[in-house]
Amino acid sequence: MAKGSRGHLWTIEIDAARAKECRENIQEAGLGKIITSIEGDAFKVIPTLEGQFDMVFLDAWKKDYKRFFDMFFPMVRPGGVIVAHNTIRSAQDMKDYLDAVNNHPELDTVTLSTTLKDGFTISYRKKKE
Numbered sequence: 001m002a003k004g005s006r007g008h009l010w011t012i013e014i015d016a017a018r019a020k021e022c023r024e025n026i027q028e029a030g031l032g033k034i035i036t037s038i039e040g041d042a043f044k045v046i047p048t049l050e051g052q053f054d055m056v057f058l059d060a061w062k063k064d065y066k067r068f069f070d071m072f073f074p075m076v077r078p079g080g081v082i083v084a085h086n087t088i089r090s091a092q093d094m095k096d097y098l099d100a101v102n103n104h105p106e107l108d109t110v111t112l113s114t115t116l117k118d119g120f121t122i123s124y125r126k127k128k129e
Helices: 016-028 042-048 062-075 091-103
Strands: 009-013 035-039 053-058 076-085 107-112 120-125
Touching: 009 016, 009 042, 016 035, 042 062, 053 062, 062 076, 062 091, 076 091, 091 107, 091 120
Parallel strands: 009 035, 053 076
Antiparallel strands: 076 120, 107 120
């Protein structure tokens, strides 16, 4: 994603070991100027972020997807995309999130099945007319 991006990519990881591994991988790939890895609790980090986002990739505690959505959605610019992982396999744990994105008047949403049946739900924030 970072190599194909024209902007900057942020990643938030609460687990210290995973965050360290992420930073090491970013440096090894030579992508330190376009990726910022933030170690911390996303519920605390998201409110401190500024600006708008073209894309959000959501892969966290499944029962918290809706809480995360409520926090970051105002920052997703019209024309932006939200990609949520494991939305078929864990659909029961994120029913509130799936109901929200499937019924939101500003979103066009589709769920795609994968070979492993994990599933991705992709939501496009409509541009204002």
